[in-house]
Amino acid sequence: MTLGEFMKWLSICGYPNRGERLTGGGVGLPALGVCQRPTSERSVTGTTDEAVLASIDLPAGYLGPRGALRLTTLWSYPNSASAKTIRVRLGGQIFCAKALTTSLSFQAMTIIRARGTKAQVASSPSASSDFGSSGAVVQVGSVDMTRDQVLTITAKLEAPTEKLTLEDYLLEVLNP
Amino acid sequence: MISIPVIRGLDGVLAPSEPIPESAIAVVCNGETYTVYEDGDELPVVETVPAGPTP
Numbered sequence: 001m002t003l004g005e006f007m008k009w010l011s012i013c014g015y016p017n018r019g020e021r022l023t024g025g026g027v028g029l030p031a032l033g034v035c036q037r038p039t040s041e042r043s044v045t046g047t048t049d050e051a052v053l054a055s056i057d058l059p060a061g062y063l064g065p066r067g068a069l070r071l072t073t074l075w076s077y078p079n080s081a082s083a084k085t086i087r088v089r090l091g092g093q094i095f096c097a098k099a100l101t102t103s104l105s106f107q108a109m110t111i112i113r114a115r116g117t118k119a120q121v122a123s124s125p126s127a128s129s130d131f132g133s134s135g136a137v138v139q140v141g142s143v144d145m146t147r148d149q150v151l152t153i154t155a156k157l158e159a160p161t162e163k164l165t166l167e168d169y170l171l172e173v174l175n176p
Numbered sequence: 177m178i179s180i181p182v183i184r185g186l187d188g189v190l191a192p193s194e195p196i197p198e199s200a201i202a203v204v205c206n207g208e209t210y211t212v213y214e215d216g217d218e219l220p221v222v223e224t225v226p227a228g229p230t231p
Binding site: 038039040041042043044045046047049050051052053055092152154160 | 182184187188189190191192196198199200201202203204205206207208212213
């Protein structure tokens with residue numbers, strides 16, 4: 001068993017408990033590869049600074065060289081021309097960056113596909129939809145998944161009087 | 177209800193200075209603190225969408 005495999009086994013067992021836990025596996029237990037979803041809605045208001053609304057620790061080796069991370073986020077916000085920007089970062093690299101305006105809710109699905117242990121590919125972060133065609137090129141990442149990494153979900157308001165809410169997120173780790 | 181101070185990263189992004197408790201039912205960041213609401217707390221007022229015209 002390599003060190004990375006041992007760390008992954010520890011994580012499945014719930015150790016160490018850092019930040020938000022990753023769980024999964026077994027009959028009667030949460031689905032394998034599904035991160036524990038939050039029990040709370042999380043919002044930003046009163047500031048134009050970008051703020052972290054969720055931070056998930058990913059142990060080294062958790063995303064396999066042929067695996068994928070699938071993050072589904074659900075957002076609500078007021079209908080206005082002011083931009084409400086949502087971002088998803090893995091290892092500090094942006095894989096989702098969408099400016100939401102004249103609508104009331106949005107569901108994003110950010111799929112980060114591994115190409116080996118130190119490269120990833122995903123759909124364009126700023127595409128209006130994570131499905132269908134886009135005029136932008138695919139996003140290429142260079143996050144070293146042989147090291148511990150952090151997945152963050154952030155929100156930023158253009159108008160501080162508004163409120164942008166992360167209603168829920170679901171993280172799935174899919175390793176064939 | 178718990179208030180967690182904000183810390184600012186080198187990239188300017190705000191983050192909670194400590195993990196958000198799993199017991200939280202709602203969290204609001206106002207640029208200075210992350211206010212964590214727990215079971216039994218009065219939640220912040222939610223802005224409602226005006227009803228559309230009646231058919």
